Amino acid sequence: MATVGVQEARTPPLTSTSEPPSLFDGTTRLYISYVCPFAQRAWITRNYKGLQEKIKLVPIDLGNRPAWYKEKVYPENKVPSLEHNGKVIGESLDLIKYIDANFEGPSVVPTDPAKREFGEQLVSQVDSVTKDLYAALKGDAIQQANPVFDSLENALGKFDDGPFFLGQFSWVDIAYVPFIERFQLVFAEVFKHDITEGRPKLRAFIEEGNKIDGYTQTRADPKELVDIYKRRFLPQQQ
Numbered sequence: 001m002a003t004v005g006v007q008e009a010r011t012p013p014l015t016s017t018s019e020p021p022s023l024f025d026g027t028t029r030l031y032i033s034y035v036c037p038f039a040q041r042a043w044i045t046r047n048y049k050g051l052q053e054k055i056k057l058v059p060i061d062l063g064n065r066p067a068w069y070k071e072k073v074y075p076e077n078k079v080p081s082l083e084h085n086g087k088v089i090g091e092s093l094d095l096i097k098y099i100d101a102n103f104e105g106p107s108v109v110p111t112d113p114a115k116r117e118f119g120e121q122l123v124s125q126v127d128s129v130t131k132d133l134y135a136a137l138k139g140d141a142i143q144q145a146n147p148v149f150d151s152l153e154n155a156l157g158k159f160d161d162g163p164f165f166l167g168q169f170s171w172v173d174i175a176y177v178p179f180i181e182r183f184q185l186v187f188a189e190v191f192k193h194d195i196t197e198g199r200p201k202l203r204a205f206i207e208e209g210n211k212i213d214g215y216t217q218t219r220a221d222p223k224e225l226v227d228i229y230k231r232r233f234l235p236q237q238q
C-alpha cells in the first residue's frame with residue numbers, strides 16, 4: 001500500500017543521560033536505533049500498518065546507551081524491543097509477526113498457504129543470506145556476492161502478481177529490505193557495482209519498495225550507512 005504521508009519528525013536518540021520514559025504506563029513503545037537494520041524491520045511493520053499513533057517510537061543511541069534500557073526494559077540490551085501490555089518482546093523477525101497479529105492495519109502475512117510456505121522458507125534463510133553478503137565484503141566482493149544476489153533474483157520470480165517476494169508486499173520483504181538497502185549502497189559506493197544490473201526483478205523490487213511510504217520513512221542517510229559499513233565490515237584501508 002503506497003500511502004502518501006508526511007515524514008514523521010525524528011526525535012533525537014536517548015543517551016546515557018536521558019531519563020527513561022514512564023515505563024509500563026500502558027503506552028506501547030518500540031525501541032529502535034535509526035541505523036539498525038533489525039530495528040528497521042519492526043519500524044517498517046509499525047508504519048506500514050499505520051500504527052504511528054498506537055506505537056510510540058523510542059530511538060536509542062547505541063553508542064551511548066542509557067543504563068536503564070538494559071536494567072528496566074530489555075536485559076538483552078539490543079534493539080528492537082517492544083513494550084506492550086506490561087511485557088517487553090524482542091527479536092525483529094518475531095516482532096514483525098507480533099505487531100502484525102496484535103494490532104490493526106493491513107496484514108503483512110498473506111493467507112495463501114503456498115505464499116506462506118515460501119515466505120517461511122525465505123525468512124528462515126535471511127540470516128544466512130546476510131552472513132554470506134557480509135563475508136563477501138571481506139573477500140572478492142562482487143564475485144562472492146553474485147550467487148547470493150542471483151538467488152534473490154530467482155526467489156523474486158516465484159510469484160508474478162507483484163514485484164515483491166510473495167508478489168504483494170509482505171513480511172518477507174520487511175525481513176530482507178533493510179539489508180538489500182544497505183548492500184545496494186555499499187556495492188555502489190565502495191565497489192562501483194550496481195547489484196541490479198542484469199537482475200530486473202531485484203531492480204523492480206527496489207524501485208517499488210521505494211514507493212512504499214512505511215518503508216521509505218525508515219531509511220537512514222545513505223552516507224551514514226556506508227560509513228558504518230566501511231568502519232565495521234570492510235577490511236580497514238591504510
Ligand SMILES: N[C@@H](CCC(=O)N[C@@H](CS)C(=O)NCC(=O)O)C(=O)O
Pocket residue numbers: 033035036037038039062077078079080090091092093
Ligand atoms: N537478532 C536480533 C539482533 C538485534 C541486534 O543485534 N541489534 C543491534 C543493533 S543493529 C544491537 O542492538 N546491538 C547492540 C548490542 O549488541 O549490544 C534481532 O533480530 O532483533
